[in-house]
Amino acid sequence: MQLSAETYYPLKFRQEDSIKLANAIARMHSLEIIGMKRVGISNFLRYFIHHPKLITNLKLDPRVVFIEVDLNDLIERELFPFWRLLLKRIIDKSNELPISSELKDKLNHIFIKAIQFNDLLFTIDSVKETIKSIIMAGYKPVIFLIRFDRLIDTLNSEFLANLQSIVELTAENLMFVITSARSLIERVPAVFKNNDFTIFSHPIYLKPALTDDSIIILQSFAKRYQINLTVDLQKVIIELAGGHVHYLQLSLIVIKEAIIENPLIAEFELITKIKTDERINLQSEELLTDLSSTEIELLKQILSGKKVKEIELMANRHILNTGIVVNNDAGELTIFSKILTEFIKKEKPRRHNSSNIQNILTKKENSLYNLLVQKQNQTCEREDIISVVWPEVKDLGVSDWAIDRLVFRLRAKLKQTGEYRVKTIRTRGFCLVSR
Numbered sequence: 001m002q003l004s005a006e007t008y009y010p011l012k013f014r015q016e017d018s019i020k021l022a023n024a025i026a027r028m029h030s031l032e033i034i035g036m037k038r039v040g041i042s043n044f045l046r047y048f049i050h051h052p053k054l055i056t057n058l059k060l061d062p063r064v065v066f067i068e069v070d071l072n073d074l075i076e077r078e079l080f081p082f083w084r085l086l087l088k089r090i091i092d093k094s095n096e097l098p099i100s101s102e103l104k105d106k107l108n109h110i111f112i113k114a115i116q117f118n119d120l121l122f123t124i125d126s127v128k129e130t131i132k133s134i135i136m137a138g139y140k141p142v143i144f145l146i147r148f149d150r151l152i153d154t155l156n157s158e159f160l161a162n163l164q165s166i167v168e169l170t171a172e173n174l175m176f177v178i179t180s181a182r183s184l185i186e187r188v189p190a191v192f193k194n195n196d197f198t199i200f201s202h203p204i205y206l207k208p209a210l211t212d213d214s215i216i217i218l219q220s221f222a223k224r225y226q227i228n229l230t231v232d233l234q235k236v237i238i239e240l241a242g243g244h245v246h247y248l249q250l251s252l253i254v255i256k257e258a259i260i261e262n263p264l265i266a267e268f269e270l271i272t273k274i275k276t277d278e279r280i281n282l283q284s285e286e287l288l289t290d291l292s293s294t295e296i297e298l299l300k301q302i303l304s305g306k307k308v309k310e311i312e313l314m315a316n317r318h319i320l321n322t323g324i325v326v327n328n329d330a331g332e333l334t335i336f337s338k339i340l341t342e343f344i345k346k347e348k349p350r351r352h353n354s355s356n357i358q359n360i361l362t363k364k365e366n367s368l369y370n371l372l373v374q375k376q377n378q379t380c381e382r383e384d385i386i387s388v389v390w391p392e393v394k395d396l397g398v399s400d401w402a403i404d405r406l407v408f409r410l411r412a413k414l415k416q417t418g419e420y421r422v423k424t425i426r427t428r429g430f431c432l433v434s435r
Helices: 015-027 041-050 079-096 101-117 120-136 148-154 157-169 211-224 231-241 245-261 267-276 278-289 293-303 310-315 338-346 363-374 382-389 400-414
Strands: 031-034 064-070 140-146 175-180 203-205 325-327 333-335 420-425 429-434
Touching: 015 041, 015 175, 015 203, 041 064, 041 140, 041 175, 064 079, 079 101, 079 120, 079 140, 079 148, 101 120, 120 140, 120 157, 148 175, 157 175, 211 231, 211 245, 231 245, 231 267, 231 338, 245 267, 245 278, 267 278, 267 338, 278 338, 278 363, 278 400, 293 325, 293 333, 293 338, 333 338, 363 382, 363 400, 363 429, 382 400, 382 429, 400 420
Parallel strands: 031 175, 031 203, 064 140, 140 175
Antiparallel strands: 325 333, 420 429
């Protein structure tokens, strides 16, 4: 198995966050890791889960086993497919453990029966039985439910009660770690209104990386893309990104593309390309979409230099907890990233008058449009869209939001010509049809 770049990070990487998570694991307290979209939660967890020396360094119980369930692997964002995916990942992990072949055979047989029966309740019972068997074999599972936001629209109290019952069933020898852009209580308050789900009462907020950690991440990307960064250029990129991992990665991708096109390009031109890149602007837009109108107004107020009342900040703690708003060296409130700062200052609704669709599409919109035209009246899968529109980052995943937002923008522009419309094919992708 190919090791991720994070397994080679030094043990000092995100030390404070590692200690917080390790302490929660020592107590087997289920928790949420909350942070703005693509800030680096997955990057941190790949380091935490896969670094060969970290468990020993943090003095974690050697019986702890990590089970990763990345919800990006869900084709259908429904609860039944989730339980099947969870069961599959538990079985995958059990096959890696040094347990008896008899127990492995038993667990694999449970999985096969669950697939054959294709029944929700049987699948949930199978999850409980397999977890119980692993615990009885002497292990303490920590199940990471990564990108849990993908299930937000389908969450209900029964589902969360099932997760909690699994924890209670195992006498606290198991814990869930859920990652999300906002706390579940904020996302689905109606579900929590008359319920007390204690497994979600221990949040950890993952803020943008500090400068030293940003250097580690940036140098790792530079090595992958085979780019030699000067100290000055590295400093500017880190200042622009403010510790946001996807900003850092996209900046390196922009630089790599620009150098291929013009090996003699000046550094100031590279910085201009980063600031104006469509993908980076889309990431900025995604961050703002996750905020309430009140939170966005507070950001604008901070940027305008107006004094923000303490009571307003306390009522909107999310922007503080996630590190969107920070104190600068002068002790003043500011936004964590210069890229996001400039985006908020400049972004205005765009108006287009051209009737020729090709003339008003951005590069990404044009790639999507051409793909849909090629497959007109056929379903264009999300995976196809990622391969064609985002070939530079397809291995690391592209958020559903980014795809949906790009489709939204294309739809808005297609309305001007009246020739085509984009139809959503639920759980699969999109289709271009004539009006």
